[in-house]
Amino acid sequence: MLLQLVKKDFLIVKKYVLLMIAVCVVFPLFLIWRSPEYAGILGFVLITIFSIFMLLQYVSLKETQYPKASTLLCALPFSRKDIVLSKYIFCILIYFACSLIFGLETLLFPQLRNVGYELPALSFLVISVVLGIYLPVQYKLGYEKTKMFFVVLIMASPFLFAKSLEIETNFIAEVLSERNPIALLAACLIISMVILIISSVISTGIYKKADLS
């Protein structure tokens, strides 16, 4: 039941899913060509965040375009909790898909260098924090009022990109090398899961009270 709801999210944005897969494949290769020194880590982090939010925005756009479809789903024996959880799982699956694509690319293109598992774990934490805040806010305010957040994210991405370069060289590399990688991975995953669970509980609470037109 829950998986069908996740599948529904992919189905309603299937055109964009194919586009994002193509972007996920091409973007790191583009970085190898233009900025080979940053291709690995930034190629992964930026494309993962961008893919998740882009597809999430498209799903929200479709839900807004067809509001009665959400009403119908809630009129069926689907629980609102499952409908909310499917959105979180949808985002997590995109994260894993991006990791898989990037992982395969690192095997084919050594220039991307192996990012190990610490960076994907840290990225997952960052994504969990952003999603953990964004999804409850979107359930509360709706797509129209929160789409500005995404516009700001896109507008700020060049700045974030430049900042990330500094962070990567000056901070992350040191942090990653000095910490016990297993502990770091475990901490990232546990904190991420806690954030996502709390966020999904809040989102479910909001959506259960939603007045579906």
Added chain:
Amino acid sequence: MENILEVKGLNKTYQDFSLKDISFSLPEGCITGFIGINGAGKTTTLRSILGLTPIESGDIRVFGMDMATNEKAIKERIGIVLDEGGFYDELSLSEMKGIIASAYQSWNENEYRAYLDRFSLNPKQKISTLSKGMRMKYALALALSHEAELLIMDEPTSGLDPLIRSQLLDILKEFMERGGRGVFFSTHITSDLDKIADMLVMIDGGRIVFQEEKDTLLDGYRIVKGDLMKLDSNSEKMFMAIDKTTYGFTAITKNVDEARKILPDSIFERPAIEDIMLCNIKGGK
């Protein structure tokens, strides 16, 4: 007959509209028409029953179970047809079915395919390419393919041509023939209910105006046509929706016997549901 649906003291307030103390019940084995003009509160009531909108107070029981605590079990046994379907237009019929079927434990794929064949629907077709009538047939196929015992439909005949409306009514009759079932059917096109409804519930301005068996209701009212000269302030009190012209008057009365005594020369005609609905709307008097 047991009640398949019972609504008691339902209250819900919006800024500019409210449902006030809505109470009615649907007996098993009946097609119940839920009538009222646009904005009367039909859709809000249906959505409150289905838990789609939070209510302030009220008790909703379906199949004898409390909707608040048995929502999933109840919805397993309900078929839903929303106005305009409520589908993602870019999906194919088959893709949308996959989503909806996964919600039901008792989904009957053979029955679904039989409905698609009967309605000449191609499962690979995109929902966006369906006409309004085909969309309604598809919605019915989905609503009737999981052994539903109660069919709740919000304005299903709105915007459909007479042939498709007639086919829809035939399907509802078939659905009821299996026994132990009920249909709750909101509409402002009352001619469909003239043909098929057993029971009528009318709502206006967020309040229930009446709940009555259709035949009893139609027997209780008469359209009266008579000479304007015979109408005085006393006799006017018996009538609703009085329409006066230079040739005479037309009105509706619930006091049929008394009206016959006072105006024996007038013509008394059996009204349609629409006449009764209109005369009960505020301002219809």
